[in-house]
Amino acid sequence: MAESDRHLGSDRPPGSDRSPGSDRHPGSGPQAELLARHRAVTPSWLSLYYQSPIELVRGEGRHVWDAEGRRYLDFFGGILTTMTAHALPEVTKAVAEQAGRIIHTSTLYLSTPMVELAERIAELSGIPDAKVFFTTSGTEANDAALLLATTHRRSNQILALRNSYHGRSFSTIGITGNTAWSPTSLSPLQTLWVHGGVRHRGPFAALSDAEFIEACTADLEDILGQAEGTVAALIAEPIQGVGGFTQPPDGLLAAFKRVLDRHGILWITDEVQTGWGRTGEHFWGWQAHAAAGPPDLLTFAKGLGNGLSIGGVVGRAELMDGLGANSISTFGGSPVTTAGALANLDHLLAHDLQGNARRVGGHLISRLRTAAAGLPVVTDVRGRGLMIGVELTDGEAAARTLEEARDLGLLIGRGGRRGDALRIAPPLSLTEAEAGEGADLLVRALRRVSDSRPPTEE
Template sequence: MTGLHERHLAVSPEWLSLYYRRPLELTRGEGRHVWDADGNRYLDFFGGILTTMTAHALPEVTKAVSEQAGRIVHSSTLYLNRPLVELAERVASLSGIPDARVFFTTSGTEANDTALLLATAHRGSNQILAMRNSYHGRSFSAVSVTGNRSWSPTAFSPLQTMYVHGGVRHRGPYADLGDAEFIEACVADLEDLLGHVRTPAALIAEPVQGVGGFTAPPDGLYAAFREVLDRHGVLWISDEVQTGWGRTGDHFWGWQAHARNGPPDILTFAKGIGNGMSIGGVVARADVMNCLDAHSISTFGGSPVTMAAGLANLSYLLEHDLQGNARRVGGLLIERLRAAGARSPAVREVRGRGLMIGIELVRPGTDDADPDAASAVLEAARAGGLLIGKGGGHDTSVLRVAPPLSLTVAEAEEGAEILADALRAAG
């Protein structure tokens, strides 16, 4: 155990997780690579939990941060803030939500907390629909709509939450159905639930479940849900904290895979837009955003420095078509990983789209989740020079692969080879 690890344990809560038997201290990053305190170099396929979206130490972002910090670091939302207004204008335009208003926070948790506040105030209801296997953050309200037991540490809640089917395609009672029948069954489940309860305020859903192991329903599920929700006057909150900004390749937002009925009523975002800086936010129609009847501010949300980083990062993302790169290079990467998975009896499924890929591990010959195998592959990948993540709704048995969106073909090939070796080494 290192001295820093001992010091960490002495001052940190026991539930604050660390990866690896020998925890890693990262001290430097550049492009798609990071270095630890011992000088070891790693290909980063997790990007600070999907947060270093573009690249480590991206010159355009570091320059914007440095220049803004040299002018003024902080002011709060009590004062006009030019970078905040400029980024809000761009996000509102990109969101697809008509007459959109934008509120910036410091994290995805806080963004989802704000969305829940808006929805419950607008609809006059504390009932929320959420998806099984979901994750929406660490705050008291966000935990209370999280449908993943591993990440929901309390049953106490300010909200009455009801969980519906649909977020997990290949497990559960509808797993054996075709896509159309799966959607039909999930819609019937939603209709049945709404027939037994008072009208909820909103459905909150991740288009691709992040912590849940990069699971997703068939395209069109949330469009079908939306038809039911609209009839009942229920808002739709799309949690885009992990799926936004083009990571899925096919779409800029995850909700666009379910776009038959237009954009969600409320959209939340965070992580990648700041490329490592603390940015979260909420986009909503003006009537929803303006429904609160009390004053509010954000001390740190929308700080000049983080907004400058977001503007520079978003410009780079769009100018270099990183969504297209996620589609092209991500398609290659998932092909390589599926080939590797086909050779391993522990791999139940390789799934995903763009640069958001999950590898679900089970005990060979069964459908039983194998979290020990996931931990072993994580360790073996690190030994080979690759950092990945893990998650899943069945005891953390899914490897999560989410490199920065500027990943090159050569790096994708290298990472896939290391991961294939790690799967073999872990048995």
């Protein structure tokens, strides 16, 4: 999800806004040589952050070091993936021990770590009679969920939220509502777009939360009234990740589910970024909308592996058993990745990192909201736990803030349909002292950008 050095610090594709100095060369030396080699052998759309892209070569706790030896406080965790800590000893040990026994077998053979991890996830999911299928990424997990839902319902019609992001594959691009991340209009699916993912912008922004939920639900009912035939499923991120950490009022997806249930339509919750306690208040994002019961299918990835390549889908056995043809996964459920993920999940639960995300994240959000009051470049601070979005006046301001933060020793992310939101998602073991340090660095970066911009004319 990182962006090209030609589109500095933006979670947006070619053609988006550019920041000052974006065409400057990174200088000379090993990093410049590596960048030239990177450009020569990888597609132009494979993106990099920063005017002078960096190579991260070491990590420990909540810090990382680049190839030139500079240390950074990591507030992005490899796109919300380093969930517990860099170089977590328990994960390192589990991976090394499993690799010393056997690295790969495939799903054609029994695997103790895969079964143990599936048992844990089925229990934690909140879905009754659950089964689990492992993949290697969130994109592939959402692909699998779409396959299961469309097969079960015998329909290729999918409901999706505007401003959403669900992956880079052909099918998941077709249900991605953030146009900055949708390079083609071709799709094997017919997607029906509904309101609800963005609370602060759009035709319903001025409504109260209750009125917003009512209006979005009426919009859903209206779309279903116009749909031809059967609709397979609604897929939704409880908090939109690439969309800039936007979220609906609590209870919206529950209101949606009551409508879906009347029509027999499935609910897929995309928990690739919101899962495993990152929001602090809940283990899964869907639990903020739990009044109508659990989802039918849940997709996960990223943080579970703490950097290991793992994803998956969990759902009711009736749905998970619904494929009539042969299917395997060569790398999904790998002994090494599932052993590491088990150790990571055990650490997360044993140390109540969800509770830490709630406490430390609340402290961090409060600090940033207080500071934002004196920063005209900031228009909104939102989020839950350690999933925080800071929306700025425009994409240029966000790109420059990303650069300034990096210069000060802080790594953050960027998102939003217009590239105008900063994404803050550090490992869930973040301490209060580190949260305070990161807040101070980010505020300094924002102040630099604010002070350098011409005053707004009245």
